Amino acid sequence: MSQFFAGGAAIVLALLLWGMGRRPRKTLLRSTDAAAVAALNRAQVELVQQAQAELAPVGLDGEPWSPPSTTAERLTLETELRRLISGDPEQRLEAVRLAALWGHSAGLPVLRRGLRDPDPRIVEAAAAAMERHRGAPGRRSVQLARPPRNVARMR
Known part of the structure; x- marks a missing residue:
């Protein structure tokens, strides 16, 4: 019988220690009203949208710039770029x-002309813009299969 009491005491002691060592459960939100959180989220979204609007590129008319979508708009932009690159330094910088x-x-002739400009601001802007166009666009060869073993004999 003493072994039974000793075993029972050990189990009771183990359960007691295990129960005391457990961390308390996390309490649920005291308030389920999420209006304050939603207002904070809206304020943060507005701040991000304002920052993006300030960083958006601006065209000649002061409105946010968007690339031409039609052929007529593209031709108009090319004509405007040619006119601006022939103007004073501020206009040339705007063209670049x-x-x-x-x-x-189609803007490469303007950028090439900007690289030869006497104003260093225009040259720097043109060089930075030319980075996108470096390399041959369609001449990258992708080898799908390895060549045959006797390539030297094929020539």
């Missing part, structure tokens, strides 16, 4: 910036 924003290969 617009060509960089556009990123189309």
Whole structure:
């Protein structure tokens, strides 16, 4: 009988220690009203949208710039870039910036002319814009299969 009491005492002691060592459960939210959280989220979203609007590229008319979507708009932009690159340094800088924003290969003549400009600001902006166009676009060869073992004999 003493072994039975000793075993029972050991089990009771183990359960007691295990129960005391457990961490208390996390309490649920005291308030289920999420209006304050939603208001905070809306305020943060507005701050992000304002920051994005300030960083958005601006075109010649002061409105946010978007690339041309039609052929007529593209031709108009090319004509405007050619006119601006022939103007004073501020206009030439604006032409290089617009060509960089556009990123189309039709703007390359403006960027090349900007690389030869006497104003260092224009040269720097044109060089930075040319980074997108470096390399041959369609000449990257992808070898799908390995060549035959006797390639030297094929020539």
